[in-house]
Amino acid sequence: MTASRHAPSTLQGAYATCESITRSEARNFFYGIRLLPPAQRSALCAVYALARRIDDIGDGDLPAAEKSRALAAVRAALRTPPDPADPVLTAVADAAHRYPIPMGAFDELVDGVERDIRMDTAGLTYQSFEDMVTYCRCVAGSVGRLCLGVFGSRPHPEAGRYADALGIALQQTNILRDIREDLLNGRVYLPREDLDRFGAELAVDEFGALVDPTGGLAELIRFSAARARDWYADGLRLIPLLDRRSAACAGAMAGIYRRLLEDIAADPPSVYRARRSLSGWQKAAVAARALSGLGPRPGNGTP
Ligand SMILES: CC(C)=CCC/C(C)=C/CC/C(C)=C/COP(=O)(O)OP(=O)(O)O
Numbered sequence: 651m652t653a654s655r656h657a658p659s660t661l662q663g664a665y666a667t668c669e670s671i672t673r674s675e676a677r678n679f680f681y682g683i684r685l686l687p688p689a690q691r692s693a694l695c696a697v698y699a700l701a702r703r704i705d706d707i708g709d710g711d712l713p714a715a716e717k718s719r720a721l722a723a724v725r726a727a728l729r730t731p732p733d734p735a736d737p738v739l740t741a742v743a744d745a746a747h748r749y750p751i752p753m754g755a756f757d758e759l760v761d762g763v764e765r766d767i768r769m770d771t772a773g774l775t776y777q778s779f780e781d782m783v784t785y786c787r788c789v790a791g792s793v794g795r796l797c798l799g800v801f802g803s804r805p806h807p808e809a810g811r812y813a814d815a816l817g818i819a820l821q822q823t824n825i826l827r828d829i830r831e832d833l834l835n836g837r838v839y840l841p842r843e844d845l846d847r848f849g850a851e852l853a854v855d856e857f858g859a860l861v862d863p864t865g866g867l868a869e870l871i872r873f874s875a876a877r878a879r880d881w882y883a884d885g886l887r888l889i890p891l892l893d894r895r896s897a898a899c900a901g902a903m904a905g906i907y908r909r910l911l912e913d914i915a916a917d918p919p920s921v922y923r924a925r926r927s928l929s930g931w932q933k934a935a936v937a938a939r940a941l942s943g944l945g946p947r948p949g950n951g952t953p
Pocket residue numbers: 675676677678679789790791793794795797798812813814816817820821824888899900903
């Protein structure tokens with residue numbers, strides 16, 4: 651570890667702010683993050699807090715031009731010494747001195763959020779599954795690689811690719827969970843070619859619930875979930891390359907989201923009316939299993 655460039659109290663405060671952001675915002679991922687030893691937990695909270703800030707710019711209420719300006723400001727801030735008044739940038743800069751965090755991955759995340767803005771303003775959609783994966787790589791594969799920087803791993807030529815694949819698996823789950831909410835916000839992430847193949851049109855009724863007159867949407871969700879399972883299987887090859895606590899963290903994050911995927915696959919119409927989630931007990935059980943070294947179950951991910 652290198653010495654900090656900041657007064658300890660300022661830095662401690664910066665990390666504490668990031669931890670409190672993560673605790674309140676990362677309702678799924680904090681179950682994994684809290685399994686890390688303190689120094690890595692603080693670094694990952696800093697990464698999460700900055701990723702959250704970038705994401706929130708894209709999902710917020712500002713006009714598109716202002717969102718673009720705010721994203722450009724984040725890009726510029728990542729290339730200059732951190733503003734000491736900004737706890738998130740201060741903590742991220744310190745964490746990047748302590749761990750080999752691939753800072754360029756934050757730029758990829760910004761690229762992904764810019765795609766969201768183009769979806770809002772210019773009707774950008776994803777034609778093929780590969781197009782959608784490119785988006786997932788930007789917004790979530792990037793986060794997987796940032797996490798890996800904090801975790802560290804046994805040297806392995808595929809470690810970065812596995813971290814990327816795990817992030818992409820999580821994002822595919824997120825897309826299925828949020829089809830309705832995203833549509834209400836004018837966003838469609840499911841590839842056009844898949845919608846066409848299953849004869850699924852995305853539309854809501856007068857209560858804001860998704861309609862599925864042919865059952866094609868349910869079929870498409872089941873198909874997409876099966877495909878996402880393969881991305882989990884690939885990404886989870888990272889786990890044996892990690893130390894025990896990092897493996898527990900990644901295993902809990904993946905286990906919770908994969909359990910969510912299986913719940914959705916078992917009952918696709920459950921996402922038509924509301925956002926699906928696991929109970930606190932279910933999430934804690936998946937995290938406990940990950941900490942005990944058992945990790946997510948092969949197959950259906952139930953704890
Ligand atoms: C190697 C490794 C650990 C890979 C995983 C990387 C990772 C955590 C990617 C995040 C992808 C994702 C679905 C973010 C949504 O965050 P959100 O805060 O909006 O999620 P929520 O809506 O479920 O709370």
